[in-house]
Amino acid sequence: MRTALSIAGSDPTGGAGLQADLQVFRHFDLHGYGVITALTVQDSRGVRSVHPVFPSVVLDQLRVLLDDIQPHSVKIGMLATDDVVRNVALGLDRLGADAPVVLDPVLAASDNTILLERRAWPALRELIARTTLVTPNLAEARALTETDVSTAGGIESAARLLVAEIGAAGALLKGGHRDGPPNDLLALRCDGASTVALHWFEGERLPVGPVHGTGCALASAITACLAHGDPLLEAVQRGREFVAKALSKVESRGGGASFLVYP
Numbered sequence: 456m457r458t459a460l461s462i463a464g465s466d467p468t469g470g471a472g473l474q475a476d477l478q479v480f481r482h483f484d485l486h487g488y489g490v491i492t493a494l495t496v497q498d499s500r501g502v503r504s505v506h507p508v509f510p511s512v513v514l515d516q517l518r519v520l521l522d523d524i525q526p527h528s529v530k531i532g533m534l535a536t537d538d539v540v541r542n543v544a545l546g547l548d549r550l551g552a553d554a555p556v557v558l559d560p561v562l563a564a565s566d567n568t569i570l571l572e573r574r575a576w577p578a579l580r581e582l583i584a585r586t587t588l589v590t591p592n593l594a595e596a597r598a599l600t601e602t603d604v605s606t607a608g609g610i611e612s613a614a615r616l617l618v619a620e621i622g623a624a625g626a627l628l629k630g631g632h633r634d635g636p637p638n639d640l641l642a643l644r645c646d647g648a649s650t651v652a653l654h655w656f657e658g659e660r661l662p663v664g665p666v667h668g669t670g671c672a673l674a675s676a677i678t679a680c681l682a683h684g685d686p687l688l689e690a691v692q693r694g695r696e697f698v699a700k701a702l703s704k705v706e707s708r709g710g711g712a713s714f715l716v717y718p
């Protein structure tokens with residue numbers, strides 16, 4: 456059986472975070488490993504509090520696991536603090552060079568609760584330099600690149616920066632929170648060259664209210680496809696199709712945001 460590792464925060468609702476990642480991995484016939492970076496107290500209405508795991512315990516979890524077992528791909532989600540980011544980077548020194556790494560730069564929840572402290576942004580940029588794909592929404596792309604992303608040209612500049620200067624092999628900028636069309640932009644470093652190739656994906660806005668955990672589902676679906684050996688462009692296409700299908704069947708359970716129903 457192919458396998459993938461999620462390094463993420465706990466979400467007791469299972470709509471986002473590690474619990475959601477493992478469900479998505481299972482959907483793609485993967486065994487999922489999980490390293491928890493933070494506990495959250497939340498329901499479908501929002502996040503009440505965040506409790507980072509001791510950074511040394513995050514490092515221990517990674518070292519002990521990776522000294523024994525190597526996953527076929529890795530997804531990184533919520534990291535909470537600067538020290539946790541640095542310890543995840545240290546722990547990943549034990550990861551085989553061939554395993555793709557997808558990093559969803561989770562800065563805040565939809566209800567604006569901070570999920571990564573501000574002073575951790577420089578360390579996060581260093582971690583992004585080691586990734587196969589970084590998947591910011593537009594607010595995260597603006598924060599990480601200090602670029603105005605209110606126009607298509609600005610989004611393209613931010614995507615190029617994430618690849619050419621910050622150093623990710625690929626960047627997927629998600630336009631779902633934009634007022635205009637919810638198109639996504641994928642920037643890919645071209646082999647051996649300093650050029651960056653851009654691919655726009657057209658999105659369709661579905662008449663659904665707030666949905667919890669779409670970013671986690673997309674990043675973990677792409678991670679799952681990479682674990683199966685898909686090339687990056689194909690993995691992104693399949694990940695987007697998976698989320699689009701899940702968005703067409705959302706389910707309301709608690710008193711707040713709806714949940715994705717995996718196809």
Ligand code: PLP
Binds near residue numbers: 464565671
């Ligand atoms: N909780 C955890 C552990 C998360 O990783 C995330 C997002 O990545 C959230 C909550 C917030 O999810 P949303 O913004 O979709 O409500």
